[in-house]
């Protein structure tokens with residue numbers, strides 16, 4: 001883990017905003033996993049730049065998390081600094097059809113603000129329980145992906161002194177962002193729409209999610225990516241895996257591509273169950289499912 005010298009050097013940069021040996025499970029939607037050796041909530045670009053530079057100089061691993069809604073934390077925890085963006089990174093500004101959202105903005109807030117301003121195009125993102133930064137990294141979406149409406153992204157690359165603009169390439173649940181790039185804000189281009197119509201669409205989509213997803217138990221959304229031309233949920237259901245469990249982890253009866261934490265699950269439980277499901281689908285259909293959820297590393 002971190003040496004005393006590394007702790008002191010990080011503290012000299014981050015002051016009171018750094019804590020050590022912080023449990024990460026409560027900061028994720030699946031609620032599994034161990035502690036971060038160091039954890040900081042950072043509210044501005046100056047401190048973020050300093051923290052990442054310090055990590056690079058000290059060879060301390062670092063990682064960025066949003067709302068942890070697509071993230072599994074290993075049971076042994078994370079050996080370096082975990083950063084969550086707050087403060088300045090939650091601001092949304094709208095000018096005409098352009099929306100600039102800080103990376104820590106909840107996706108739902110962006111959707112609501114756009115609707116109130118009479119802007120359409122982001123409705124497909126509503127109900128995705130993450131931040132804009134996490135959504136850009138994952139190219140989160142449904143029938144509409146965030147990459148479809150992104151104009152450009154502001155990033156800070158660890159070890160570099162200034163933020164830059166980039167327009168990543170997006171593909172299904174992936175972006176071409178460099179691993180060392182932290183999204184600090186995103187600019188979206190939306191289209192004029194009727195506020196009442198857009199709001200009605202948001203309500204309809206949220207109701208559909210409530211009816212089809214096991215939101216009453218901790219989960220990470222879809223565990224597997226959909227294979228080309230098919231749906232992971234259909235394959236898992238047809239392979240008879242619904243209701244399978246391993247330790248505290250269970251394949252949801254409501255949505256087969258969700259693994260839920262029934263209480264006391266570990267990260268190892270979730271991954272072992274995912275392995276069993278993957279093997280069953282491979283055996284029955286010859287299709288190799290790929291994890292959608294990220295494992296913090």
Ligand SMILES: Cc1cc2nc3c(=O)[nH]c(=O)nc-3n(C[C@H](O)[C@H](O)[C@H](O)COP(=O)(O)OP(=O)(O)OC[C@H]3O[C@@H](n4cnc5c(N)ncnc54)[C@H](O)[C@@H]3O)c2cc1C
Pocket residue numbers: 029063064065066067068069070071085103127128129130131132133134135136137138139140141142173181182183184213215219220221222294
């Ligand atoms: C109930 C439920 C429903 C879901 N439905 C959907 C859905 O319909 N569609 C969909 O696509 N996803 C869905 N998800 C998954 C998840 O909400 C999205 O992937 C979301 O975009 C993740 O955002 P986050 O802020 O929680 O990121 P995290 O889970 O915290 O992180 C995910 C990845 O993004 C990286 N990251 C986070 N912030 C930044 C940043 N600022 N800069 C660079 N990298 C960053 C992390 O390092 C990590 O690799 C669902 C999840 C749940 C729990």
